[in-house]
Amino acid sequence: MTIQASLSLSKEKVAITLNEEQGQLTIFYSNDKSLFNPEKSVYLLFKEHALKEVGVAEEKLTTRTSFDTFVQITPPWDIEQNFLAQRFMQTADEAGLKLTKHQHEPIPANYYNSTSAYQEVILTILDKFGFSIKASEKPKKAAPAKAQHRWKKAVSTIEFYVDDFDSQATVIWQKRNEMRIKKGAKLRKDVPLNKDGSLGLAARFTKQLREEHADKIENFVTTEDVVLKSVNEVGHFLYYAGTNSWLVLKDKDGKSIDEWTVVK
Incomplete structure (x- = not known):
């Protein structure tokens, strides 16, 4: 390497x-x-x-x-x-x-x-530098190459839509680390729980994100634009994640944000 x-x-x-x-x-x-x-x-x-x-x-x-x-x-x-x-x-x-x-x-x-x-x-x-975590003796499978996504100015002019998992939204990747969810987005209401009925970590992360923007949410609908840092945060905020959000966000022609920005 x-x-x-x-x-x-x-x-x-x-x-x-x-x-x-x-x-x-x-x-x-x-x-x-x-x-x-x-x-x-x-x-x-x-x-x-x-x-x-x-x-x-x-x-x-x-x-x-x-x-x-x-x-x-x-x-x-x-x-x-x-x-x-x-x-x-x-x-x-x-x-x-x-x-x-x-x-x-x-x-x-x-x-x-x-x-x-x-x-x-x-x-x-x-x-x-002499700091190592010794790996186990078990042979490891080679990890597939990391999929990288790269923001470019042309992407900032595209509106991506979410209409899945009981949520709806229009999202714009306006800067490298800024995803803007346009006002009027509908958030998923029901909270996915663990088998024992407890709140999972993904749900708690979503709860934290929504609390940070509570002044822009009314009855699970955003009243102002909300700016988040990543596609992952958008997925949590809208529908508690749990899936590959790069494939969920799509333009008006059905082309995913992954297809637009993946580095091949």
Whole structure:
């Protein structure tokens, strides 16, 4: 694997910015939590080069786990932090590591391969700096190549429609990390529950998104435009996700947003 990136080194940290807006990771050789950059990101805590904790933090790092080094990962817009953290947890479990446990959103099947591919990039970089998560001895199947989607100005003029899963909406991908749902969108009312009747993580994520925009929703219909960051967030907001939203959003001719933007 060849990874193109820019590197910034100091005594206290190593900052690596991946090319083509594929995110950034910073290795802090310190247990000073105040060094954590105030943005939502995935963090890995190490002690004597052994992984101790994986989580998602926003604004500041709060943990009771003892560590001497921490890694902050800010993935690109199309990689969800919760899914990436969950993938690291799975890899740690496969390696037999006992970590401080956090509850993370399960990875939908249609995001698993892209999340795994991105995790592999991060693991390759960390391994070069002496931080590794030892894989299990079981042979792994080769992961299919990650499907990448790229915003372009021409896409910003296209209206994509949703008319599925008891929801309706018109969506415009107006900027690289801005998806605008036009006012008048109808949101799915019924909440999908776990088998035991409890609220699942996907449903809780949707609940959080809708609460953040509660002033723009009345009787499950948006009264103003709502701007979200990704196709995944749009799927959660409108119909609790649970499917590949890149195939759900389609233009007036039935061409999906995936067909418009996938990098082949």
